[in-house]
Amino acid sequence: MTLRDLAARHGLSLGAALTERGLAVPRYRELAATEFSSVTPENAMKWDHLERDRHTRTWARADAIARFAAQHGQELRGHPLVWHDQLPHWLTEGHFTPAELATLLRTHVTTLTRRYAGTVTAWDVVNEPIEDDGSPRRTLWHEALGPDYIAHALTWAHATDPAARLYVNEFNALAEGPKAKGLHDLAASLLDRSIPLHGVGFQCHLLLGQEVPGLARTLNRFADLGLEVAVTELSVRMLPPVTPAKLAAQAATYRAVVEECLAVPACTGLTVWGIGDADSWVPQGSRSRYGTPTLYDDAYRPKPAREAMARALGAAVVTACGRQVRALPIRGRADAPAEYPAVSR
Ligand code: G3I
Numbered sequence: 283m284t285l286r287d288l289a290a291r292h293g294l295s296l297g298a299a300l301t302e303r304g305l306a307v308p309r310y311r312e313l314a315a316t317e318f319s320s321v322t323p324e325n326a327m328k329w330d331h332l333e334r335d336r337h338t339r340t341w342a343r344a345d346a347i348a349r350f351a352a353q354h355g356q357e358l359r360g361h362p363l364v365w366h367d368q369l370p371h372w373l374t375e376g377h378f379t380p381a382e383l384a385t386l387l388r389t390h391v392t393t394l395t396r397r398y399a400g401t402v403t404a405w406d407v408v409n410e411p412i413e414d415d416g417s418p419r420r421t422l423w424h425e426a427l428g429p430d431y432i433a434h435a436l437t438w439a440h441a442t443d444p445a446a447r448l449y450v451n452e453f454n455a456l457a458e459g460p461k462a463k464g465l466h467d468l469a470a471s472l473l474d475r476s477i478p479l480h481g482v483g484f485q486c487h488l489l490l491g492q493e494v495p496g497l498a499r500t501l502n503r504f505a506d507l508g509l510e511v512a513v514t515e516l517s518v519r520m521l522p523p524v525t526p527a528k529l530a531a532q533a534a535t536y537r538a539v540v541e542e543c544l545a546v547p548a549c550t551g552l553t554v555w556g557i558g559d560a561d562s563w564v565p566q567g568s569r570s571r572y573g574t575p576t577l578y579d580d581a582y583r584p585k586p587a588r589e590a591m592a593r594a595l596g597a598a599v600v601t602a603c604g605r606q607v608r609a610l611p612i613r614g615r616a617d618a619p620a621e622y623p624a625v626s627r
Contacts (some may be wrong), residue, residue: 297553416464505548
């Protein structure tokens with residue numbers, strides 16, 4: 283079974299971050315279409331990609347990914363509307379007044395949400411708004427507009443596309459600590475003010491050996507606010523050389539993240555950040571010493587991590603007494619019996 287089908291049995295959407303360059307590769311396209319039920323444009327909806335030159339928006343790349351998702355019956359996660367990174371130079375170096383920046387941001391948010399209304403099912407409206415110490419990140423937007431830029435962005439997005447699920451997306455907030463607390467306080471205060479926030483996304487860019495104990499507990503704390511939660515960006519990078527032992531450890535980490543998400547009924551989706559190691563962002567960026575972070579190798583052959591995810595999603599279905607049973611506890615029921623009836627035939 284495909285990962286997509288396995289995840290569907292839990293009501294979980296399984297996503298991948300896609301690039302338009304990747305979609306030109308037949309095997310990449312095939313995996314993107316068959317293994318995943320949700321798509322996030324890795325870069326194509328970022329402001330610097332859409333409006334490199336002021337007043338000239340280039341929609342082709344984002345539209346190509348949106349079309350791909352529609353063709354394959356996939357959800358589309360828009361990413362991101364408001365971020366401090368990957369902004370065009372004309373914006374960061376434009377010496378705009380706070381009032382001008384507010385207008386620019388509002389135009390950006392409403393233009394994207396209007397264009398993809400009915401297509402994007404969920405938006406990462408604000409990406410990475412919290413510092414490691416739990417305080418608001420001092421971004422261009424925060425400094426110019428104050429902390430309410432987040433509430434404004436959510437409100438503008440909701441006004442343009444009331445059907446879209448609106449998320450705040452954050453990294454390094456998987457376990458209890460000042461950052462997770464700052465994020466929780468932010469979410470709680472937005473909800474207290476009836477600001478349209480529907481979910482919190484947890485980036486999960488892990489280093490080999492990094493574990494995720496307590497992730498389900500963290501997710502549940504946000505779910506207790508009445509929010510949905512999602513693992514929005516999963517990758518597990520490692521230093522070379524790649525060995526079978528390292529691939530096995532990577533597989534165990536992928537499996538652990540899936541299990542933490544499945545243990546939380548409000549965890550609606552899990553997205554891996556990239557399909558194959560060949561096109562991963564990891565070796566290209568500031569983490570260039572690392573690599574090999576995805577489910578498929580350089581030739582798009584499945585790695586142990588892909589099989590571990592399949593097992594975690596319940597591929598270990600066995601037939602007993604004419605009924606299918608799966609080895610894992612049912613979703614959200616950590617205390618369920620080891621063999622819990624899943625599908626009757
Ligand atoms: O667009 C230029 C292109 O014109 C140029 O030819 C090329 C040359 O290297 O660079 C291109 O831009 C790069 C872009 O990826 C597209 O490939 C940027 O330099 C590069 O910095 C950018 O990296 C992206 C990174 O976000 C930027 O911060 C990664 O691909 C992308 O995977 C990564 O994704 C982020 C999420 O959005 C937020 N969470 C963390 C995650 C990983 O950093």
